[in-house]
Amino acid sequence: MKKVYVRAPLLTRSGYGEHARLIVDALSKRPDVFDLYVEPIDWGTTSWITDTDHKRKYYDFLIEKKQKHNGPYDLSVQVSIPPEFKKYAPINIGVTAGIETDRVSPSWIQHASHMDMMIVTSKHAHQGFLRKDVKAQLPNGQVVDILYDSNTKVINYPVKGVRAEDLSESIKLPNDYNFLTIAQWGPRKNLDNLIRWFVEEFHNEDVGLVVKTNKAKNCISDRILCTKLLESILQPYPDKKCTVHLLHGGMNTEEMHGLYVHPQIKSYVTTTHGEGYGLPLFEAAYSGMPIAAPGWSGHMDFLCITKEGKKNRQTMFEKIGYDLLPIQPEAYWENVLEKDSQWCYAKEHKSKSAMRKLYRDYKVKKKTAEKLRDSLLTTHSEDVIHQQIIEAVLEVSPDTSDEWKSEISEVATI
Numbered sequence: 001m002k003k004v005y006v007r008a009p010l011l012t013r014s015g016y017g018e019h020a021r022l023i024v025d026a027l028s029k030r031p032d033v034f035d036l037y038v039e040p041i042d043w044g045t046t047s048w049i050t051d052t053d054h055k056r057k058y059y060d061f062l063i064e065k066k067q068k069h070n071g072p073y074d075l076s077v078q079v080s081i082p083p084e085f086k087k088y089a090p091i092n093i094g095v096t097a098g099i100e101t102d103r104v105s106p107s108w109i110q111h112a113s114h115m116d117m118m119i120v121t122s123k124h125a126h127q128g129f130l131r132k133d134v135k136a137q138l139p140n141g142q143v144v145d146i147l148y149d150s151n152t153k154v155i156n157y158p159v160k161g162v163r164a165e166d167l168s169e170s171i172k173l174p175n176d177y178n179f180l181t182i183a184q185w186g187p188r189k190n191l192d193n194l195i196r197w198f199v200e201e202f203h204n205e206d207v208g209l210v211v212k213t214n215k216a217k218n219c220i221s222d223r224i225l226c227t228k229l230l231e232s233i234l235q236p237y238p239d240k241k242c243t244v245h246l247l248h249g250g251m252n253t254e255e256m257h258g259l260y261v262h263p264q265i266k267s268y269v270t271t272t273h274g275e276g277y278g279l280p281l282f283e284a285a286y287s288g289m290p291i292a293a294p295g296w297s298g299h300m301d302f303l304c305i306t307k308e309g310k311k312n313r314q315t316m317f318e319k320i321g322y323d324l325l326p327i328q329p330e331a332y333w334e335n336v337l338e339k340d341s342q343w344c345y346a347k348e349h350k351s352k353s354a355m356r357k358l359y360r361d362y363k364v365k366k367k368t369a370e371k372l373r374d375s376l377l378t379t380h381s382e383d384v385i386h387q388q389i390i391e392a393v394l395e396v397s398p399d400t401s402d403e404w405k406s407e408i409s410e411v412a413t414i
Helices: 015-027 054-068 106-112 123-127 191-201 220-234 253-260 279-286 348-360 362-379 382-396 402-413
Strands: 002-008 034-040 075-079 091-096 117-120 135-137 143-145 152-154 177-182 207-212 243-247 265-269 291-294 304-306 313-315 318-320 322-326 342-346
Touching: 002 015, 015 034, 015 054, 015 075, 015 091, 015 382, 034 054, 091 106, 091 382, 117 382, 123 152, 177 191, 177 253, 177 348, 191 207, 191 220, 191 243, 191 348, 220 243, 253 265, 253 279, 265 279, 265 348, 265 362, 279 291, 279 362, 291 348, 304 362, 318 348, 342 348, 348 362
Parallel strands: 002 034, 002 075, 075 091, 091 117, 117 152, 177 207, 177 265, 207 243, 265 291, 291 318
Antiparallel strands: 135 143, 304 313, 322 342
């Protein structure tokens, strides 16, 4: 049995928190192989989950184990951004969502290359590490190229087997047709433009847009700030007939999934600049929602499917045209979002057209969305994704044998 040290934002309400829980849940399926010890870390200013179910109790148990045992460990699994990676054990695995832009920073490449394996969420995330323009100066003054050198596995998120809560009574909307978007308010998700373009396209119609958002935390001061931001965007449209609904505050997994199947919320739309994966998009997709999104970055992994016997992938969403341009100056984030990196800018007329098509041709788009949902329920089931994680970890961990891999396979088919 291998002592595995997991350092991750396990208890945070964030994409990396979801990723951390995915890793722990997967490895927990093989208690005969992996002895887990978890150190929870913060993730920026995001809040922590407050669930009290059996899974949370199990997480607390793993955290208490780590508090009583400081090593040594056979293996470390670290869910974070690469500059945070360290060698805590003989074998070290880095898990990251990558970045929204077309490239990661040189610091990310250097630190990721020190890992025995990297697990990333999408092909886009992997591609960001493969830049060939990174150089470093050695102590002797020599300038050398730094190339990404790490065994990398692309493993998507799984479909969550959760019960969607019925929100039809708690969230009553004045419109029968509403779009949904879920995004943190800031320069990365392009939320301001999405709201503006929605209002201009549906100005005189009984259509709504539900915006689930926050700036940093689900607190009262944050809600006041988001309300003021929304009011500022809507101020030039005093006579609009369409509606924009701000949804702010903490929601558990069942409530979030309740949004995707709400009888008055019909489609999902985003004009994001880019996604390492795009978890809300994925959840909307496997819930059967018609989707409009830019045709670039991490979500392309799951919004297109390959039919049996065919090479080309079929687009299963309303693709929004875009331009690939440098990030805005205010988006620059040292060692994370590089000044010379690029991401996509959804085109205004393409965004409006995509929303119009989802609204006008809803029945047709819904059938396509249901086909995508049915595909994802098979290709991205928890069993499939958990198995991929287990096999990836066993590939680099010491004393791995073909006999163990065979045993895993047998367990998975029972």
